[in-house]
Amino acid sequence: MDGPAEIHDHYRFFHNKEGSFPRVTKGVENLRKAGAEFNILFLLTDKNIREPEKIYAFIKEKNYRYIQFIPSYEYDRNGKELSFSVHGEEIAKFYERIFSLWYPEDVPRVSIRLFEDVLQYLIYKRKTSCIFMDSCDSYLVVEHNGDVYPCDFYVKKDWLIGNILSQSIEELVQSPRRKEFAQRKSILSDDCQSCRIRDFCRGECPRYRPYKKGKTRKSVFCEGIQKVYSLMEKNLEGIKKSAGIA
Ligand code: SF4
């Protein structure tokens, strides 16, 4: 979802223009009643990126515990950015405000995915999201007809690596095309090569690195990642104390 009703329904409505907010929140309540665990994924767009207070108040009002913010960045066939896309500086400001609302009162009651990614790394040297790993080989996507792709962002003819109905998992995992896909992530821009948090970030997701004249550039979300890393680093001891980590 994208936030409370007035934000969510801006982009998420049915063909008759009726907003989907009541149906989405009812679905979440059904999960809660059934005792199913769930995460709430908020897409960050031009509509809600300047509304961290409203979004966080909504999270608290609904008592949502596991939160993920996914920035939206899309472009048309000519590479022209679409109007709802958001960028690193805006994301940095958004997370800075979310952090001040979250810490220390809601640590560890509310889990925010990017905060946890950084904390896991700083405390345990562990990485849990593919976007921060060395290469794109964390999983496979299997489509309804058995076709297999290396990532759900790349379910495209160019990246078809085989079919589960006629090939074994081992064969698919070892396929040269999958290895080629996996390796693309390790080709870092000059900015990333000299970045102080390179070992954590590893250039983030290749989908968000614009290419120009054959050269890769840093992620369009870079400043947001840097901001969250600095916030976690600066407040690490306090966060650990609030979370009861020795
Ligand atoms: S392309 Fe992005 S989302 Fe896909 S596996 Fe690589 S880092 Fe993950």
Ligand code: SF4
């Ligand atoms: S995308 Fe930004 S934060 Fe990540 S490694 Fe590159 S320069 Fe550093």
